[in-house]
Amino acid sequence: MSNQYKEGFDILKNYLKEKYEVKTILLNNVDDAWYPELKNIFINKNYAWRERLIALLHESGHVQMDLDSFSFYKMKISHVDFDYASDYIKSKDQFVYLLNEELAAWNLGKKLADSLSIAIDEKRLQKCITNCIMSYVKFGLKNIYKNTIDVDSILIK
Numbered sequence: 001m002s003n004q005y006k007e008g009f010d011i012l013k014n015y016l017k018e019k020y021e022v023k024t025i026l027l028n029n030v031d032d033a034w035y036p037e038l039k040n041i042f043i044n045k046n047y048a049w050r051e052r053l054i055a056l057l058h059e060s061g062h063v064q065m066d067l068d069s070f071s072f073y074k075m076k077i078s079h080v081d082f083d084y085a086s087d088y089i090k091s092k093d094q095f096v097y098l099l100n101e102e103l104a105a106w107n108l109g110k111k112l113a114d115s116l117s118i119a120i121d122e123k124r125l126q127k128c129i130t131n132c133i134m135s136y137v138k139f140g141l142k143n144i145y146k147n148t149i150d151v152d153s154i155l156i157k
């Protein structure tokens with residue numbers, strides 16, 4: 001029996017290869033990630049095709065933002081850069097930049113999958129988006145506010 005999520009994965013993988021010359025590599029025990037300098041996407045092979053497809057959908061959003069000039073101007077909201085390699089958020093500006101970047105990647109990835117008529121498990125996708133964004137929220141608040149996470153101390157002007 002064929003697996004519709006594997007078929008979707010291959011369609012998206014081939015699209016990224018043809019349009020952006022980006023290579024998708026499946027590996028065990030890696031973090032799903034996009035490496036712009038190498039033009040490589042790493043996808044964790046430990047999960048099922050349903051999850052691999054959702055991970056590739058997300059990374060395809062990062063690819064579009066980094067390599068597609070139209071998406072770039074549409075989605076970037078500031079010039080404050082977050083260095084994904086540093087693994088540490090240094091400021092509130094970086095935190096907001098990162099959240100926008102992550103949400104935009106989901107947004108663009110979903111639109112691309114829709115345009116290629118790739119079927120996604122919508123419930124699973126929602127769960128992945130929520131987990132991804134909430135973990136960045138937690139990570140950001142911890143980095144910025146250390147152990148004293150007091151929501152009232154967050155200034156909103």
Ligand SMILES: [Zn+2]
Binds near residue numbers: 062105
């Ligand atoms: Zn991301």
